[in-house]
Amino acid sequence: MNQAIATKRRTGPFETLLDYEERSLAHVAGRPEMIEAPGHWRGVGFRLGQRRLVASFDEVVEILPLPAVTPVPGAQPWMLGVANVRGNLVPVVDLKLFLEGERTIVHEGQRVLVVRQAGGNVAVIIDELFGQRTFNDSHRAGAEGLDDGRYAYFVSQAYRLAEHTWGVFSMTLLTRTPEFRQATT
Template sequence: MNVVPQISAFDLLADIERRSLAHAAGMPEQIEAPGLWRGIGFRVGDRFLASTIADVNEILSVPPLTHVPGTRHWVLGVANVRGVLAPVIDLKTFLGGTRTITTDSSRVLLVRQQAGSVGLLVDEVLGQRNFVNTQKLENAELDENYARFVYESYVLGDVQWSLFSMAELVRAPDFLAA
């Protein structure tokens, strides 16, 4: 008589996971492709910007805000994000534009900074964007309000995309002086 060894459900699932991971190709953001840049695309006014996926911790619908007296005109207030207060900045106003009119498309990009997270109000989030070196433009950004945070520009279809450094933004002295 043949005796079949009994295997527990846990051991069976662990074996399936081990074999699956051994053959996994990797997540799209983990696959390296020379000359390829990936990020989150968003719109501020009529400008199309993109930041690295690592720079944007979370994308939120516009939360209820509490005004904070004595702050700069581009600070919209603070939001309670899962029990943590995060200041919310109107990115377009900070960069020298007019106040963003909040619509159903408006979103808040949650970005980590030294003292916690900060929310950046943008007109619209446009999802993941991929750029290759052949789409790179020579002149990155001409507007000085944006130029200090833009390190490259690409053209995709008829749209110019500027790569926006959230790390530079949250370290800027005028941003920190909110």
């Protein structure tokens, strides 16, 4: 009888959870987005104007609803101002206005991509968010039409998936561009 009680104690809820934890830790393979798969590339898909673009996960810190923006006097028109993001002041840029000269129409549910840059993050407004996109080498395509005008410096490759071509947009190059870094008039 004592052995039955001891067995029952070892299989209680807490012990069961400990067993689950031990077994799951023994088989950790890593988060799917952290696993390197040869020939695969993942990024955050978004739209600017008529272009479907994708930025590397390494370049996008987070995706947020458009925060309240305080204008900065003397800033370029594409520099909308600064926003308080969890106690940090983050510049907010209208990316379409910077690249195309056309202001983004702000709507409810508007999203910004928070991007790494030297000296702190910057938030860029996009027209539409598509979320994670995964491509493989067989999806590679020419970037024609996605790499014209001011986009030429930031889009060097593309992927074709179903009926859409996605240009790989380099946020790193964007944040290193002297014009982007000089947001005052």
